[in-house]
Amino acid sequence: MSAIFVIVLAILTLSKTNGQDISNVKQLYTDVFANHQKEILPKIDQNTPLQISVTMYLMTITKFDEVDETIVILGAMGCSWNDGGISWDPTSYGNKYYTVLSSEKIWTPPITLINAVDVLGPVQGDTKTNVYIFYDGNVTWPLGGVMSAKCTTDISKFPYDSQTCKFQFLSWGLDQTELTLNLSSDPFSAQFFTPNSNWNFSSYDIRIISWNGYSTLEFSITIKRASLYYSVMVTLKQNTRKLEHISGTTALLVLCILKDSTMSSSVS
Ligand SMILES: *[C@@H]1O[C@H](CO)[C@@H](O)[C@H](O)[C@H]1NC(C)=O
Ligand SMILES: *[C@@H]1O[C@H](CO)[C@@H](O)[C@H](O)[C@H]1NC(C)=O
Numbered sequence: 001m002s003a004i005f006v007i008v009l010a011i012l013t014l015s016k017t018n019g020q021d022i023s024n025v026k027q028l029y030t031d032v033f034a035n036h037q038k039e040i041l042p043k044i045d046q047n048t049p050l051q052i053s054v055t056m057y058l059m060t061i062t063k064f065d066e067v068d069e070t071i072v073i074l075g076a077m078g079c080s081w082n083d084g085g086i087s088w089d090p091t092s093y094g095n096k097y098y099t100v101l102s103s104e105k106i107w108t109p110p111i112t113l114i115n116a117v118d119v120l121g122p123v124q125g126d127t128k129t130n131v132y133i134f135y136d137g138n139v140t141w142p143l144g145g146v147m148s149a150k151c152t153t154d155i156s157k158f159p160y161d162s163q164t165c166k167f168q169f170l171s172w173g174l175d176q177t178e179l180t181l182n183l184s185s186d187p188f189s190a191q192f193f194t195p196n197s198n199w200n201f202s203s204y205d206i207r208i209i210s211w212n213g214y215s216t217l218e219f220s221i222t223i224k225r226a227s228l229y230y231s232v233m234v235t236l237k238q239n240t241r242k243l244e245h246i247s248g249t250t251a252l253l254v255l256c257i258l259k260d261s262t263m264s265s266s267v268s
């Protein structure tokens with residue numbers, strides 16, 4: 001008797017979690033998203049700012065250019081918030097607790113790198129990604145791309161230099177009375193990181209500040225020049241025409257090091 005009861009219970013539990021089929025998903029889409037107004041800032045209480053929780057992912061340090069004073073990284077952000085315009089009862093849709101849709105179907109925050117060197121526009125550009133939407137309106141959205149920022153170069157310790165570069169993100173057009181960025185409980189991740197052979201990633205800092213009325217995420221990274229010989233060669237090859245920008249003594253130092261490195265490599 002009790003064995004049969006356990007089996008029945010198991011089947012019931014199974015059908016509870018796996019009972020969804022495509023018709024549930026289509027019905028959910030029709031009921032919840034077909035007339036969803038994605039242009040509206042999805043705050044239930046219009047007097048409190050919408051809180052966007054953010055995790056920063058560093059994928060790689062693509063390039064650091066001393067002369068142009070720019071850094072290029074490949075980075076991503078995981079954003080989550082609650083969309084007050086979305087909710088459904090999972091039991092009415094075959095126990096569908098969440099759904100995955102294209103990000104163009106709902107409101108998404110216009111996260112902008114404000115110290116970008118190329119364009120002022122959403123980090124994500126026009127690229128669509130998938131969003132996870134939960135029955136209570138919780139949304140999780142990954143965005144990312146190539147990010148180039150202005151970075152004041154300090155070459156006083158060249159070629160043993162470290163550089164610290166800051167990326168400032170905010171939701172352009174939505175000040176802190178409308179929207180705040182908040183750090184997630186684990187706000188930085190290097191789990192998808194690929195090293196760069198010229199620059200070692202040494203440390204990071206991540207914080208939220210209020211800046212010009214905007215809730216702003218400041219992400220700083222410190223990178224350390226990795227291979228002496230290689231960077232000297234690259235600096236000389238790429239920047240011979242630009243050497244006048246570097247002070248005379250540094251140029252001399254570059255040449256001395258190059259001579260040293262050539263000698264030692266011909267010895268070995
Ligand atoms: C939605 O987010 C809130 C606040 O972070 C959390 O308490 C709640 O458990 C989340 N709901 C789901 C279904 O994950
Ligand atoms: C999010 O940030 C705002 C402004 O910095 C703050 O008032 C609020 O308490 C934060 N929320 C959480 C959940 O940390």
Ligand SMILES: *[C@@H]1O[C@H](CO)[C@@H](O)[C@H](O)[C@H]1NC(C)=O
Pocket residue numbers: 200224225226227
């Ligand atoms: C950079 O990282 C590599 C690999 O982890 C290490 O072998 C090398 O010594 C580092 N260079 C510097 C300058 O820290």
